[in-house]
Amino acid sequence: KQEVTQIPAALSVPEGENLVLNCSFTDSAIYNLQWFRQDPGKGLTSLLLIQSSQREQTSGRLNASLDKSSGRSTLYIAASQPGDSATYLCAVRPGDSGGSNYKLTFGKGTLLTVNP
Amino acid sequence: DGGITQSPKYLFRKEGQNVTLSCEQNLNHDAMYWYRQDPGQGLRLIYYSQIVNDFQKGDIAEGYSVSREKKESFPLTVTSAQKNPTAFYLCASRRGGLAGYTFGSGTRLTVV
Numbered sequence: 001k002q003e004v005t006q007i008p009a010a011l012s013v014p015e016g017e018n019l020v021l022n023c024s025f026t027d028s029a030i031y032n033l034q035w036f037r038q039d040p041g042k043g044l045t046s047l048l049l050i051q052s053s054q055r056e057q058t059s060g061r062l063n064a065s066l067d068k069s070s071g072r073s074t075l076y077i078a079a080s081q082p083g084d085s086a087t088y089l090c091a092v093r094p095g096d097s098g099g100s101n102y103k104l105t106f107g108k109g110t111l112l113t114v115n116p
Numbered sequence: 117d118g119g120i121t122q123s124p125k126y127l128f129r130k131e132g133q134n135v136t137l138s139c140e141q142n143l144n145h146d147a148m149y150w151y152r153q154d155p156g157q158g159l160r161l162i163y164y165s166q167i168v169n170d171f172q173k174g175d176i177a178e179g180y181s182v183s184r185e186k187k188e189s190f191p192l193t194v195t196s197a198q199k200n201p202t203a204f205y206l207c208a209s210r211r212g213g214l215a216g217y218t219f220g221s222g223t224r225l226t227v228v
Contacts, residue, residue, distance in 0.1 A: 034216045043206055049216035106159040
């Protein structure tokens with residue numbers, strides 16, 4: 001059974017700092033991994049999608065990497081801003097053909113606070 | 117703009133009542149999903165549908181029902197058999213293949 005772990009559970013940084021959020025998964029047989037952002041009481045906003053054949057994806061100040069063999073992904077946020085404060089979730093889509101490859105497995109998230 | 121619309125934003129249910137949460141998408145996505153989010157437990161899959169008129173149970177389907185009569189719509193009914201329905205409910209859709217997921221803004225259901 002796939003398990004996804006996100007470390008740390010919470011992170012508080014001063015504005016302007018570069019930071020890394022970590023995501024690990026137990027089964028390396030995945031189709032892809034997706035990073036989301038969730039603001040309090042809101043839905044999920046997709047940030048980056050990395051296919052299993054890719055090593056990284058970039059969007060603006062965000063860079064996500066994927067090391068499938070070691071079961072790890074990182075989300076790098078450059079020059080953090082107070083508006084980046086949110087919960088960041090990673091989700092893995094399994095690559096098996098047994099019918100469960102449509103189900104995302106989510107980590108519990110990292111709560112990021114960027115202080116002005 | 118294309119997206120997923122969930123309604124209502126807040127819903128209150130009395131004991132023994134069935135309530136229905138709406139999810140509509142104009143993205144022309146084939147697959148749709150319902151997730152439940154509880155504090156400290158992450159997101160758990162309730163039901164999913166890959167095509168119209170077909171749906172499958174997820175990990176926590178007991179006490180819930182769905183229908184998929186139209187491609188754009190995937191309503192979720194929380195029945196009186198669901199013992200602990202208070203939660204944040206999220207609907208998602210996906211185009212197909214290796215595409216990522218798009219989520220709605222959620223419905224917060226509270227039992228009163």
